[in-house]
Amino acid sequence: MATITIDEQQYTVEEGRNLIDAAADLGIDIPHFCYHPGLAPDGNCRMCLTEMEIRPGQFGIVTSCTIRIKDGMNFRFNSPAVLDNRKGIMEFLLINHPLDCPWCDQAGECKLQDHSFDHGRGHSRFVETKRVPPKKDLGPHITLYTTRCILCQRCTRFCDEITGTSELGVVQMGSKSEIATFEGVPLDNRMSANVADICPVGALVTKDFLYKPRIWHYDKVDTLCPGCATGCNTTLEVLHQKIYRTKPRHNEAVNGYWMCDEGRFCYHGWQDADRLQAPLKRVDGELRQVTWPDAMDAAVSGIQAVLAGEGDSAMGVVGSSMATNEENYLLRRLGAEAFGSPRTGLDRKPDGEAWTSKSGFHIDADKTPNTRGARDMLGAGSPEDILRGIGDGTIRGLYVLGGDIGRTLSSEETDAFSKLEFLVVHDVHRSDLAELADVVFPGAIPFEKNGTMTNAQGRVQRLSPAFPPPSGAREDGAILRYVGQRMGVDLGGTDPAGVLEEIAGNVDGYAGLTYDLIGDQGAMTGGEGPSEAAGG
Amino acid sequence: MATPLEFTEAARERAAKILDRYPAEYRKSAVVPLLHLAQEEWGHVSPEAMACVARLIGCSPVKVAEIATFYPMFNREPVGEHVLAVCHTLPCALTGCGSVFDHLSEKLGIGLGETTADGRFTLRKSECLAACDRGPVLLVNRRLHTHVSPEKVDEILTELEKG
Known part of the structure; x- marks a missing residue:
């Protein structure tokens, strides 16, 4: 720790931290544009200039973002020189800025707007003609509104330091300087849309979030990305039961400040899926919409018929790596208590392509978010084991938690599942699997789920629902409880925090985990508590 | 590309x-x-x-x-055999670079940034060439001419034509 002086007041702060972050810890905001905590300081925007005592009694102007705290440092944040400088920098930055806030998508979360309000002049002295360079299509996800850019170079540094792809640069000189890509080399990497998040103004925007409702209208929901086993922490922006934008939420141990484009935009696939609006039951070989009680009757009598047949337990249960820990745990209990020690499997689509950025941000090959958690909950055997069981006739009925819109069945799986006497499936749309079922319960997509998931590192993290499932669908935990109830098994209350408490008592590695401990940054399984693993 | x-x-x-x-x-x-x-x-x-x-x-x-x-001295478009750059910053402007530029433009029949049809000459303006005490100055390819006047421009062009 170090003792420093700011405007004649003494504070104790962490030694070696940069001045902007140290001041932020104290609740003091030093205005800045080019500095971003996820990137190396650059000192180019000059907005963070403050005064520091460089010789006894003599103060000099320094860039706060490049100052590392040492004991005894003495700063002035509000001297006339500092305030004048800020005002001057704001005026420079606004020389060519179009001030088109009324139709700019950044309005409301724009640093230029905020700092202009706090430190600007309120009126312009500039009488010359503003430069109006055209907007540029930089790549598949990003457009550059060249006029709005203040050349802080967060985006070019992101592509240099984080992705290592270096597609962006500053071309031309002086007032003609512009962010640009090279002819034939667009901004097209697996994390490209992060540049729109870190752009402090409305220059870089995603094509996905263009001309959308104003940012202050959204409800913000902290949850997880369902796109892969990394489990990036995200914030959804939701309006009228619709997701408009996903942004990464900082978690140093998982995703840093970033997320990949695939994960960021995956909400479209889920949101646009043709959702099941009511349970389905097979009648005369065809799936028909039925009421919940009707579907329950059919499911329970079908399961009971299988259980009444030969063998110890002819029912199998298959969990889902798209489902939460709590749902998979309830499935295990339902199996153990109502189906009599069934064979257990885990449903998961084939792996995609893994990728690690220059900075260490990792996109997992496993394209489902909770394989590790589902395995922990179910102690699951392999999918092949379930297929073998069906093949040799020891499994005649199956209860499957589906719910992955990206999941298609191989011909081998289709053949096997067709042989079943009775198949119950939870799903969100008419998937390959649902088409083979005798009863389909309409469940929830990850953005409607409340509970926890365990990422590939073993970090247990919380999901929060952006909105409830469609009126005819139910949360999967509630469906499992309903089935249990009908078969004479009480699976307990409906609160995921309560189920987690039960998991903590019964599942290896989850001892001591509670919603409070997990918080918004997650907690490691195996009782290690919050870990210090490297982030992106 | x-x-x-x-x-x-x-x-x-x-x-x-x-x-x-x-x-x-x-x-x-x-x-x-x-x-x-x-x-x-x-x-x-x-x-x-x-x-x-x-x-x-x-x-x-x-x-x-x-x-x-x-750097403006890197040509990003094809240029003529000889590139003539007239300094147009303040000291050269005060000593008459305007008439030097106009004379060149008239003689060669080309405007700013243009190249003669025969591909011999390209006419440009330049930022400060660090010889303010000897303005107006004209950069011909990599050679600097100082105290340039319309008459001196004629000499330089004749030299280049011979060249």
Whole structure:
């Protein structure tokens, strides 16, 4: 720790931290544009200039973002020189800025707007003609509104330091300087849309979030990305039961400040899926919409018929790596208590392509978010084991938690599942699997789920629902409880925090985990508590 | 983008010598001399030439474009055999660069940034050439002429025509 002086007041702060972050810890905001905590300081925007005592009694102007705290440092944040400088920098930055806030998508979360309000002049002295360079299509996800850019170079540094792809640069000189890509080399990497998040103004925007409702209208929901086993922490922006934008939420141990484009935009696939609006039951070989009680009757009598047949337990249960820990745990209990020690499997689509950025941000090959958690909950055997069981006739009925819109069945799986006497499936749309079922319960997509998931590192993290499932669908935990109830098994209350408490008592590695401990940054399984693993 | 451009054998040898001057981790420092080499080789630095330099250095081509577009003495379009650049910053303006430029423009029959139809001359304006005490100044290719007047322009042009 170090003792420093700011405007004649003494504070104790962490030694070696940069001045902007140290001041932020104290609740003091030093205005800045080019500095971003996820990137190396650059000192180019000059907005963070403050005064520091460089010789006894003599103060000099320094860039706060490049100052590392040492004991005894003495700063002035509000001297006339500092305030004048800020005002001057704001005026420079606004020389060519179009001030088109009324139709700019950044309005409301724009640093230029905020700092202009706090430190600007309120009126312009500039009488010359503003430069109006055209907007540029930089790549598949990003457009550059060249006029709005203040050349802080967060985006070019992101592509240099984080992705290592270096597609962006500053071309031309002086007032003609512009962010640009090279002819034939667009901004097209697996994390490209992060540049729109870190752009402090409305220059870089995603094509996905263009001309959308104003940012202050959204409800913000902290949850997880369902796109892969990394489990990036995200914030959804939701309006009228619709997701408009996903942004990464900082978690140093998982995703840093970033997320990949695939994960960021995956909400479209889920949101646009043709959702099941009511349970389905097979009648005369065809799936028909039925009421919940009707579907329950059919499911329970079908399961009971299988259980009444030969063998110890002819029912199998298959969990889902798209489902939460709590749902998979309830499935295990339902199996153990109502189906009599069934064979257990885990449903998961084939792996995609893994990728690690220059900075260490990792996109997992496993394209489902909770394989590790589902395995922990179910102690699951392999999918092949379930297929073998069906093949040799020891499994005649199956209860499957589906719910992955990206999941298609191989011909081998289709053949096997067709042989079943009775198949119950939870799903969100008419998937390959649902088409083979005798009863389909309409469940929830990850953005409607409340509970926890365990990422590939073993970090247990919380999901929060952006909105409830469609009126005819139910949360999967509630469906499992309903089935249990009908078969004479009480699976307990409906609160995921309560189920987690039960998991903590019964599942290896989850001892001591509670919603409070997990918080918004997650907690490691195996009782290690919050870990210090490297982030992106 | 057009087909990739490659240096000739002789230029490649020179490029290797240039790169040798810098430690391996600072290869990027060779960008300016390599761009000069490219300009000597092809007369101007096209995007294909920038990409060629980027391949030699082993960096992203936009990082070469940053440098090549920053310095106005790198020609980004084809130019004539002789490039004439009239300084138009304040001291030269005060000593009469306007009449020098107008005279050149009239003599050659071309405007700012244009090249004569025969491909002999390109006319430009330039920022300060660091000879303010001897203005107006005119840069002809890589040679600086000072105290230039319309009469002196005629002499220079005659010299170049002969040349």
